Amino acid sequence: MIRLEHVSKRYAGRSAVEDLSFEVGEGEVVGFLGPNGAGKTTTMRIITGYMPPSEGRVELAGFDPVENPTEVKSRIGYLPENPPVYPEMTVLAYLRFVSDLKRIPRPQRTRQVEQAMERTDLGPARGRLIGHLSRGYRQRVGLAQALLGEPPVLILDEPTVGLDPQQIIEIRQLIRELSGAHTVLLSSHVLPEVQALCERVIIINRGRLVAEDRTENLGHSVRSGGRLELVVRAGGAQVVQRLQQLPEVERVEAVGEAASGETRLRVDERPGSDARPALFFALAEAGWPILELTRPSLSLEEVFVHLVTQETTPEENAAGQEGVSA
Numbered sequence: 437m438i439r440l441e442h443v444s445k446r447y448a449g450r451s452a453v454e455d456l457s458f459e460v461g462e463g464e465v466v467g468f469l470g471p472n473g474a475g476k477t478t479t480m481r482i483i484t485g486y487m488p489p490s491e492g493r494v495e496l497a498g499f500d501p502v503e504n505p506t507e508v509k510s511r512i513g514y515l516p517e518n519p520p521v522y523p524e525m526t527v528l529a530y531l532r533f534v535s536d537l538k539r540i541p542r543p544q545r546t547r548q549v550e551q552a553m554e555r556t557d558l559g560p561a562r563g564r565l566i567g568h569l570s571r572g573y574r575q576r577v578g579l580a581q582a583l584l585g586e587p588p589v590l591i592l593d594e595p596t597v598g599l600d601p602q603q604i605i606e607i608r609q610l611i612r613e614l615s616g617a618h619t620v621l622l623s624s625h626v627l628p629e630v631q632a633l634c635e636r637v638i639i640i641n642r643g644r645l646v647a648e649d650r651t652e653n654l655g656h657s658v659r660s661g662g663r664l665e666l667v668v669r670a671g672g673a674q675v676v677q678r679l680q681q682l683p684e685v686e687r688v689e690a691v692g693e694a695a696s697g698e699t700r701l702r703v704d705e706r707p708g709s710d711a712r713p714a715l716f717f718a719l720a721e722a723g724w725p726i727l728e729l730t731r732p733s734l735s736l737e738e739v740f741v742h743l744v745t746q747e748t749t750p751e752e753n754a755a756g757q758e759g760v761s762a
């Protein structure tokens with residue numbers, strides 16, 4: 437549904453997006469993640485046809501936003517980071533105004549405006565001035581205008597930024613409800629939001645793609661040497677000493693007592709090796725049964741920090757991390 441091929445964007449010679457390629461399939465809900473200034477808004481503006489790329493090609497439902505802006509705009513509902521507000525307009529007047537801009541035929545206009553208000557729970561606020569609405573309600577208005585024209589694709593730029601916790605829950609619920617019928621690309625630097633809403637995640641940093649995977653797989657894919665957690669029926673000191681001698685093992689740490697006489701261990705493997713067979717044989721030989729053996733995956737937040745810190749200098753990194761919220 438959305439395809440980017442080697443897209444780059446430069447502002448006055450400075451690169452904001454660099455050789456970015458990815459695809460979003462029909463019906464997918466994809467999180468677009470990156471620290472502040474990574475290039476998320478720029479990429480979304482290029483996809484929606486609000487600005488052309490400096491290089492590369494975008495396709496949306498088979499149309500190029502530069503060559504066929506009208507075809508593309510009619511298929512996209514865009515919630516910009518700062519939706520334009522018309523404080524002096526009522527909700528209803530504003531949505532009618534947007535329907536005109538989107539050239540929705542008159543006979544469908546009333547139905548579509550009513551439906552957009554219903555889906556975003558704006559009915560009771562229809563006659564209120566936008567300037568008098570809370571930020572959460574204004575965000576609903578932004579979503580409602582994105583839904584007008586019944587576009588198959590929704591591009592949502594930081595949809596919950598600046599909202600209070602209750603409003604965040606409501607907007608997320610709304611996005612969840614909308615996601616069934618739409619292809620959604622949602623940018624965020626709020627990791628739990630992406631985890632809660634998106635089946636796949638694309639992570640960019642400094643305008644470049646740094647990771648792309650199903651949300652639940654990202655934790656497995658980034659660690660070079662793996663980590664294992666074990667519970668062994670043995671005393672901590674002896675077992676640590678024995679396992680530390682294995683060539684596949686980089687580091688062993690006793691992290692607690694699971695029960696009396698049982699030790700919980702964290703084992704870091706040497707990069708590129710799988711220490712599980714060696715652990716099994718060494719512990720069996722010593723007569724220490726393994727009661728549990730797991731390979732915990734990293735949280736999305738750990739993955740994000742790992743990827744972003746790998747790519748940036750310490751000073752840039754300190755600045756970039758301000759954008760990460762748990």
Ligand SMILES: Nc1ncnc2c1ncn2[C@@H]1O[C@H](COP(=O)(O)OP(=O)(O)OP(=O)(O)O)[C@@H](O)[C@H]1O
Pocket residue numbers: 447448451452470471472473474475476477478479517625
């Ligand atoms: N109109 C512009 N003119 C010049 N530079 C710009 C312009 N818009 C964005 N940039 C720069 O391009 C880079 C990417 O910005 P962009 O807004 O796309 O990032 P972002 O990931 O959306 O960040 P944020 O989460 O802070 O919105 C940044 O370095 C930014 O300063």
